[in-house]
Amino acid sequence: xxxxxxxxxxxDGASVRFFRDNCREADQFEIFCFEPLPLNVxxxxxxxxxxxxxxxAWSSEGxxxxxxxxxxxxxxxxxxxxxxxxxxxSNAQEVRTFAFAPYVQEHFEESDELWLKLNVEGAEYEIIPxxxxxxxxxWFNRIYVMWHAYKIPSLxxxxxxxxxxxxxxxxxxxxxxxxxxx
Numbered sequence: 001x002x003x004x005x006x007x008x009x010x011x012d013g014a015s016v017r018f019f020r021d022n023c024r025e026a027d028q029f030e031i032f033c034f035e036p037l038p039l040n041v042x043x044x045x046x047x048x049x050x051x052x053x054x055x056x057a058w059s060s061e062g063x064x065x066x067x068x069x070x071x072x073x074x075x076x077x078x079x080x081x082x083x084x085x086x087x088x089x090s091n092a093q094e095v096r097t098f099a100f101a102p103y104v105q106e107h108f109e110e111s112d113e114l115w116l117k118l119n120v121e122g123a124e125y126e127i128i129p130x131x132x133x134x135x136x137x138x139w140f141n142r143i144y145v146m147w148h149a150y151k152i153p154s155l156x157x158x159x160x161x162x163x164x165x166x167x168x169x170x171x172x173x174x175x176x177x178x179x180x181x182x
Contacts, residue, residue: 059130077121101134
């Protein structure tokens with residue numbers, strides 16, 4: 001059995017550092033970081049002992065437009081109506097997407113201890129139903145989500161239904177909230 005931490009929306013590695021600093025068993029986990037923004041992928045490359053997938057997790061293979069934040073291009077989203085993060089719709093990049101559920105099925109086993117962290121600036125409303133359709137939500141021993149519907153008006157109608165798919169999910173990584181991990 002493998003122990004695996006999947007950091008989807010890895011940003012600059014902040015969640016990896018948080019995980020390693022706050023989980024006494026972190027050294028027993030393989031860490032996979034999923035991040036489409038090239039600037040952040042460069043920062044992730046400086047972190048030892050992680051696997052980086054430089055694409056946006058989604059429900060299908062292909063490409064989408066990524067809208068990048070104006071302040072040092074730190075944040076990004078696939079949703080142009082995001083109201084925070086200084087998103088600049090004129091600062092857009094095409095990024096590769098991949099179907100997350102088949103990736104999980106190909107690389108891991110249901111018997112593995114899988115921890116999933118989603119901080120994907122709205123894509124959680126696509127990824128979670130995608131995992132449910134593939135029968136994979138039960139594969140995850142822990143699910144941590146940062147919900148973004150309050151920042152993205154086009155997703156507000158889907159929020160309650162998607163949250164109900166993962167009632168065991170823990171909301172973390174919001175405004176320095178510390179949630180015990182282990």
